[in-house]
Amino acid sequence: MKSLPKIYPFQATESKIYKLWEKSGYFNPDNLPPTPSGHRQDKFCIIMPPPNANDPLHIGHAVFITLEDLMIRYNRLRGKKTLWVPGTDHAGFETQVVFEKKLEKEGKNRFSMSREEFYNAVYKYTQKNKKIVRQQLKMMGASCDWSREKFTLDKDIINLVYETFAQLYHNDLIYRGQRIVNYCPKHKTALSDLEVKYETEEGKLYFIKYNFTNNSERYLEVATTRPETIPGDLALAVNPKDSRYQSIIGQTVIEPITERVIPVIKDKRVEIGFGTGVLKVTPSHDPVDFEIGQEHQLGQRPIIDLNGKFNELAGPLNGLSIKEGRAKVLTLLQDKNALIKEESYSHEVGHCYKCFSVIEPMVMDQWFVRMTTPYQNQKSLRDLAWDAVKQKQIKIIPAKFEKVFFHWLKNLKDWNISRQIFWGIRIPVYYCREQNNSACQQQKGIIVSAKKITKCPYCGSHDIIQDPDVLDTWFSSSQWPFVTLMSNQENDFEEFYPTQVMETGWDILFFWVARMIMMGIYRTGKIPFETVYLHGLVRDKDRQKMSKSKGNAIDPLGVSRLYGTDALRMSLIIGNSAGNDIIISEDKIKGYRNFANKIWNVSRFIDLNLQNFEPQNQIKLTSHDKKLLNDLVKIEKKVTGYLDNFQFSLAGETIYHYFWHTFADKIVEEAKIRIREKNNDQAAQYLLYSILKNCLILLHPFMPFVTETLWQRIIVPREPNKKNANLLLVANWPIE
RNA sequence: GGGCUCGUAGCUCAGAUGGUUAGAGCGCUACUUUGACAUAGUAGAGGUCUGCAGUUCAAGUCUGCACGAGCCCACCA
Numbered sequence: 001m002k003s004l005p006k007i008y009p010f011q012a013t014e015s016k017i018y019k020l021w022e023k024s025g026y027f028n029p030d031n032l033p034p035t036p037s038g039h040r041q042d043k044f045c046i047i048m049p050p051p052n053a054n055d056p057l058h059i060g061h062a063v064f065i066t067l068e069d070l071m072i073r074y075n076r077l078r079g080k081k082t083l084w085v086p087g088t089d090h091a092g093f094e095t096q097v098v099f100e101k102k103l104e105k106e107g108k109n110r111f112s113m114s115r116e117e118f119y120n121a122v123y124k125y126t127q128k129n130k131k132i133v134r135q136q137l138k139m140m141g142a143s144c145d146w147s148r149e150k151f152t153l154d155k156d157i158i159n160l161v162y163e164t165f166a167q168l169y170h171n172d173l174i175y176r177g178q179r180i181v182n183y184c185p186k187h188k189t190a191l192s193d194l195e196v197k198y199e200t201e202e203g204k205l206y207f208i209k210y211n212f213t214n215n216s217e218r219y220l221e222v223a224t225t226r227p228e229t230i231p232g233d234l235a236l237a238v239n240p241k242d243s244r245y246q247s248i249i250g251q252t253v254i255e256p257i258t259e260r261v262i263p264v265i266k267d268k269r270v271e272i273g274f275g276t277g278v279l280k281v282t283p284s285h286d287p288v289d290f291e292i293g294q295e296h297q298l299g300q301r302p303i304i305d306l307n308g309k310f311n312e313l314a315g316p317l318n319g320l321s322i323k324e325g326r327a328k329v330l331t332l333l334q335d336k337n338a339l340i341k342e343e344s345y346s347h348e349v350g351h352c353y354k355c356f357s358v359i360e361p362m363v364m365d366q367w368f369v370r371m372t373t374p375y376q377n378q379k380s381l382r383d384l385a386w387d388a389v390k391q392k393q394i395k396i397i398p399a400k401f402e403k404v405f406f407h408w409l410k411n412l413k414d415w416n417i418s419r420q421i422f423w424g425i426r427i428p429v430y431y432c433r434e435q436n437n438s439a440c441q442q443q444k445g446i447i448v449s450a451k452k453i454t455k456c457p458y459c460g461s462h463d464i465i466q467d468p469d470v471l472d473t474w475f476s477s478s479q480w481p482f483v484t485l486m487s488n489q490e491n492d493f494e495e496f497y498p499t500q501v502m503e504t505g506w507d508i509l510f511f512w513v514a515r516m517i518m519m520g521i522y523r524t525g526k527i528p529f530e531t532v533y534l535h536g537l538v539r540d541k542d543r544q545k546m547s548k549s550k551g552n553a554i555d556p557l558g559v560s561r562l563y564g565t566d567a568l569r570m571s572l573i574i575g576n577s578a579g580n581d582i583i584i585s586e587d588k589i590k591g592y593r594n595f596a597n598k599i600w601n602v603s604r605f606i607d608l609n610l611q612n613f614e615p616q617n618q619i620k621l622t623s624h625d626k627k628l629l630n631d632l633v634k635i636e637k638k639v640t641g642y643l644d645n646f647q648f649s650l651a652g653e654t655i656y657h658y659f660w661h662t663f664a665d666k667i668v669e670e671a672k673i674r675i676r677e678k679n680n681d682q683a684a685q686y687l688l689y690s691i692l693k694n695c696l697i698l699l700h701p702f703m704p705f706v707t708e709t710l711w712q713r714i715i716v717p718r719e720p721n722k723k724n725a726n727l728l729l730v731a732n733w734p735i736e
Numbered sequence: 737g738g739g740c741u742c743g744u745a746g747c748u749c750a751g752a753u754g755g756u757u758a759g760a761g762c763g764c765u766a767c768u769u770u771g772a773c774a775u776a777g778u779a780g781a782g783g784u785c786u787g788c789a790g791u792u793c794a795a796g797u798c799u800g801c802a803c804g805a806g807c808c809c810a811c812c813a
Contacts, residue, residue: 006773198810205813224813274812281813288811348810361811400740407739407809510809563775574760575749579741583748587762594775605772649750653760668772 003608004713008600010564013709018138020708026076026730027084028145030489033730035079044075045083045496047481047529048144049504049512050152052091053126054098057136059538060505062556063582065140066569067535067648068503072143073701074643077733083496085484086137087150088130092424092473093195097187097354099125099423115422122423123153136557141565141704143729148488152476153425156487161476162428162450164523169448171375173522174417176367176429176446180283180290181416183362184352185308189420190366191352192472193413194511196359198348205275205345206330209338210236210253213261220253220264221340223275225347226285227333228325230257231314234298235281240266242277256338257329258315267292284363300363308360322360367418367427367469371518381518382412388517388527396532397646398579401509408510415515417472424470434461478515481528499529506534506579533646536581538572559589566703567593573652573702595656596706599699602664603710606688609675613685615718625687628667632658632691636734639698655698663691689718694734704729 025031032040046068051061068084076082096110099122103109110118130151137144150157168174181190206227209219220236233255238245249266269288270279283293284302293299303314310317310325316332317325333339350359371382379387386409388394389402396402418427430453432445440458447457447464455462476483481502485493498520502513513532520528538554560568570592576582621629635658642651671684678684693715700707711728 004772007775008773222813226813269811269813271812279813286811286813288813291811347812404740404808411810571761577750580749585748585762588748590775591761594773597773597775601773601776603772608772645752647752650752653750657760664773665777672772 004600004604006601006604008564008597008706010566010596010705011561014139014141014565014705017705017708017712018141020712021143021727021729022138022146024727024729026727027143028147029081029083032076032081036732037079040079040081042080043083043496043500044072044080045085045499046072046501046503047085047484047499048087049502050087050089050150050477050480051133052094053088053129053133053151054091054095055129056132057556059554059556059584061136062140062568063535063538063572063576064503064505065137065142066572067533067576068501069140069142069144069704070569070573070648070701071501071503071643073704073729074733076143076729077697077700077731079732083148083492084142084144085148085150085488086134086142086144086146087152087480087484088126088133089473089477090126090151090153090424092470093187093189093191093354093419093421094473095122095126096421096423110422118422126151126153139557139560139565141569143704148484148492150484150487152473152480154487157476157483158425159450160483160486161425161471161479164479164519165428165471165475166448166450167523168369173370173373173375173381174367175370176365178363178365179368179414179416180287180361180363181366182350182359183306183364184355184357185306185360186355186357187352187421188306190362190364190416190418191359192416192474195353196350197353197356198350200346201349202344202346203349205343206333207276207340207342208256208280208333209340210256210280212248213252213254220248220278221276222278222280224280225345226282226326227329228310228317228322229282229285229303230255230280230329231310231317232282232284232301232303233260233262233280234283234293234301235262235296236264237267237270237279237281237292238264238277239270239272240268242270242272244277256336257317257332258313265292265296267295285361287361290361290363302363304360304362306362322358366416367429367467368414368416369475370414371412372414381522382409384521385409385514385517388521393527394517394530394532397534398577401506401532401534401579405509405514408514415472417475418467418469419472420469422470424473425476427467427469427471429467430456430464431467432456432459432461433463433465434459436461474511474515477512478519479523481516481520482524497524498527501531501533502529503533503535505537507537509534531646534579535576536579539581539583554584554586559586563589563593564596564705566596566706569704570595570652570656570702573648574656575649577649578646595660596703598660598664599695599703599706600710602659602668603692603696603714605668605672606692607714609672610685610689610718613682613689613718615686615689617682617686619682619686621683621686625683628687629690631662632694633735636694636698640733640735643701652702655695655702659695659699663695667691696728697731697734700728700731 049064051057072082072084100110182196183190203225205223205225208222210222211219222236236253248264251264252261253264255262269292281289281292283289283298284300285304301313303310305311308322310320312318317328320328352359372380374380389405428448428450430447430449432440432447435441435445437459440456443458456464481499482497485497516528556568567589571584571589639651639654671688674681674684696707696711708728716726
């Protein structure tokens with residue numbers, strides 16, 4: 001047999017090894033061979049957080065692939081029936097934004113094509129990306145079951161999502177309402193509260209005169225940051241406890257721009273200490289004002305349209321942009337001598353998390369999920385999630401995020417799930433415009449239907465239209481654990497739900513994890529997963545978040561081609577503890593490439609020194625040898641303990657350190673002398689062989705390619721008759 | 737305005753429930769091409785674990801305060 005090359009040739013072996021695994025069928029839990037102790041009884045299932053099918057994978061994906069594959073491989077070696085379900089996400093808004101940018105470059109936009117054309121073009125685009133993502137996952141060594149791959153727009157997935165929508169609607173947990181929502185004027189869609197990012201901005205606080213109607217000499221002074229919304233004012237408000245203003249409650253003033261008469265009301269939401277203690281109430285363009293308006297039945301006066309321009313109700317501002325409108329209002333106020341003063345003022349302004357446009361609060365008809373309302377003698381969705389974590393049915397790692405989780409739930413408001421975009425799952429609702437019988441009127445003409453319909457099921461009218469909006473991506477994602485299992489093999493849901501681990505980034509704890517817990521329990525009565533493991537974000541040497549636009553991103557494929565996938569994986573595991581951001585650099589990856597080479601060369605040396613060695617032979621070991629083997633058992637126990645506790649970095653460091661500085665530096669060096677002095681010392685050979693074999697198993701979840709390559713080369717030919725020994729992928733973990 | 741986290745070697749970070757001379761990678765210095773590996777080996781330099789006070793037989797690890805850094809949430813217009 002030809003000896004191994006001096007340097008680990010990862011380029012030449014990785015894809016071959018992956019094919020070998022795929023061909024075995026062992027990624028599929030149904031095909032896994034039995035273990036020495038018999039049947040694989042315990043289950044271990046992870047549902048992959050589906051990467052967005054709108055771009056190739058980046059280094060952040062490499063983190064989750066590595067950690068999840070590590071857990072899956074470890075548990076497979078431990079003899080569990082393991083399932084890792086892969087999939088991709090259509091990522092509604094995100095993908096639409098990416099695609100629109102692409103269109104922009106080509107000089108087009110989404111309004112220059114029909115809704116259907118747009119949808120089809122994006123669909124094609126995501127299909128292309130799905131293929132790329134699949135290739136990349138394979139390259140990273142992901143041992144997921146491709147026969148169960150899912151896409152969030154698969155028909156069966158959509159149907160299940162629609163079922164949930166209908167169920168929520170019938171439980172009165174979903175409602176349509178005219179409410180004030182976060183509106184991005186650039187993308188022309190509403191966003192959920194989570195999609196608004198607040199940032200401190202230096203602005204101005206303007207103090208403005210509102211004259212009383214009964215006495216033009218007297219006026220109220222109002223402080224505002226947004227004078228351009230004055231034409232939308234429907235009242236002024238003061239705090240009922242504010243002694244300064246008791247006498248003027250109930251009087252009327254003149255709004256200074258369009259000179260309408262508006263009342264002065266009292267409301268506890270007004271802070272006595274802020275500005276002058278008088279608030280201008282603009283119910284159509286401010287969330288607090290909206291609430292005040294509702295309570296005092298002030299009605300609505302929208303002066304800004306969906307393009308972010310003022311309309312005719314804004315009087316002299318008609319047709320202007322918001323910025324222009326503000327300038328105009330200020331000149332008008334000055335002309336009227338109504339602007340008392342300006343103060344500089346820094347405050348938090350909401351921005352679209354994608355394009356950073358200033359969010360315009362707008363009153364729109366939208367679909368909401370009730371988060372804090374109990375239903376049918378059940379707890380609210382919020383409380384379902386709250387209790388599951390509180391009662392430790394679900395454990396969050398690291399635990400510090402449990403606090404964050406509860407804090408978020410505490411302040412939760414209803415969830416806006418409708419988006420005014422084209423790409424995504426269309427809301428399964430139709431409106432009957434005739435409503436020509438009482439049954440239909442009772443439903444307010446709202447028909448929730450998963451199937452496309454052409455006539456109203458209540459009154460038979462053909463004058464129906466489908467709701468134009470699509471669902472927030474996170475609405476479908478929140479159901480991912482059970483819809484993936486329900487739509488796969490017949491028994492998957494019964495067998496694998498609840499899953500064992502949900503591994504994802506801490507940045508989507510609210511977006512995704514919290515909502516998965518709510519929806520999972522709501523729909524199935526069971527928690528979706530037992531443990532949530534949150535990894536950190538990948539940052540560069542200077543702690544900057546990696547991104548393509550910053551140009552500091554490490555391309556996982558690039559480094560994997562340069563240094564090997566195993567090196568990349570190891571560098572993403574070591575130094576990466578739950579919840580903490582992970583910093584990687586090319587130097588670090590190089591270091592683990594060197595380690596892969598170390599493993600290779602120790603194996604190469606052993607391979608060259610195993611003449612006449614039969615692993616089956618009875619061998620008399622020295623007491624020193626026995627001690628060394630016993631030390632190895634200690635290491636095995638330590639690594640196992642760390643892995644069971646999700647301390648992957650410590651597990652990796654332990655085996656790394658043992659392999660290099662104990663096995664290679666000491667044990668191999670000592671054995672080298674014995675083998676040289678006593679021709680082919682059988683005990684020394686046995687020692688090296690068995691330690692190497694166990695180390696390959698221990699290292700396999702971390703560095704699957706190099707270990708499997710060596711297993712095929714060194715172990716398999718020497719133990720040809722052993723069942724299941726043909727693939728390291730399904731070998732047996734050295735300790736129970 | 738509320739909440740959370742962090743401050744350990746030149747750099748980037750580990751150090752669970754407090755317990756022997758505080759660890760890793762990279763970097764640095766000197767020597768070594770010796771038949772597994774120079775993607776290496778041997779030897780070594782480098783830390784009063786931000787500061788102060790406290791709890792304890794014992795603190796990087798727990799408590800309080802101070803200083804410094806970062807993050808999240810939030811309707812004071």
